[in-house]
Amino acid sequence: AQTVTQSQPEMSVQEAETVTLSCTYDTSESDYYLFWYKQPPSRQMILVIRQEAYKQQNATENRFSVNFQKAAKSFSLKISDSQLGDAAMYFCAYRSATDSWGKLQFGAGTQVVVTP
Amino acid sequence: DAGITQSPRHKVTETGTPVTLRCHQTENHRYMYWYRQDPGHGLRLIHYSYGVKDTDKGEVSDGYSVSRSKTEDFLLTLESATSSQTSVYFCAISESIAGRNEQFFGPGTRLTVL
Numbered sequence: 001a002q003t004v005t006q007s008q009p010e011m012s013v014q015e016a017e018t019v020t021l022s023c024t025y026d027t028s029e030s031d032y033y034l035f036w037y038k039q040p041p042s043r044q045m046i047l048v049i050r051q052e053a054y055k056q057q058n059a060t061e062n063r064f065s066v067n068f069q070k071a072a073k074s075f076s077l078k079i080s081d082s083q084l085g086d087a088a089m090y091f092c093a094y095r096s097a098t099d100s101w102g103k104l105q106f107g108a109g110t111q112v113v114v115t116p
Numbered sequence: 117d118a119g120i121t122q123s124p125r126h127k128v129t130e131t132g133t134p135v136t137l138r139c140h141q142t143e144n145h146r147y148m149y150w151y152r153q154d155p156g157h158g159l160r161l162i163h164y165s166y167g168v169k170d171t172d173k174g175e176v177s178d179g180y181s182v183s184r185s186k187t188e189d190f191l192l193t194l195e196s197a198t199s200s201q202t203s204v205y206f207c208a209i210s211e212s213i214a215g216r217n218e219q220f221f222g223p224g225t226r227l228t229v230l
Binding site for chain 1: 151156157160164204206216217219223224
């Protein structure tokens with residue numbers, strides 16, 4: 001079974017600065033997908049960014065970008081120019097490409113605190 | 117928001133009582149999931165469904181059952197609630213967007229078992 005590890009329970013960042021959240025995963029598969037979800041205080045789960053394992057290019061969505069290191073099984077999220085609205089819990093998730101059910105395996109989450 | 121609603125949004129119940137949580141979607145998605153969220157664990161899969169009467173167990177299915185008699189409704193039942201089932205429960209659907217399957221989540225139900 002795959003496991004997803006987020007080793008940082010909480011990260012603090014000042015407005016306009018950059019913060020990087022780490023995620024590592026354990027898998028024997030070569031084809032899979034990785035995701036970052038954001039959960040603000042409203043509790044809603046919001047998909048931030050996704051990465052296909054077969055793509056070498058790192059995904060980017062506006063101020064959010066990832067550093068995908070397949071050999072190291074590492075998938076970090078960088079939030080640039082942090083804003084107060086970025087304060088949330090962030091979850092890393094893994095999905096096997098061969099799982100027709102599309103089940104997600106989540107990490108424990110990292111709480112991001114943004115200070116003015 | 118993928119048209120997902122969950123009811124109730126909050127519930128407080130007592131140990132030993134049965135509880136049913138409802139997930140309703142309006143866009144005819146075939147794949148539906150139930151997760152629970154607990155501090156230190158992230159979200160963990162309880163049960164999932166591919167369609168009417170087609171369900172299977174996830175990682176933490178003990179103490180839970182599900183039913184799907186209509187495409188739009190996916191019910192999660194705690195036959196006899198225990199304090200360890202105090203959690204936030206999320207329903208999700210899988211939707212194909214531009215050839216990619218993405219999961220979208222409902223607003224969650226906070227369940228407290230006293």
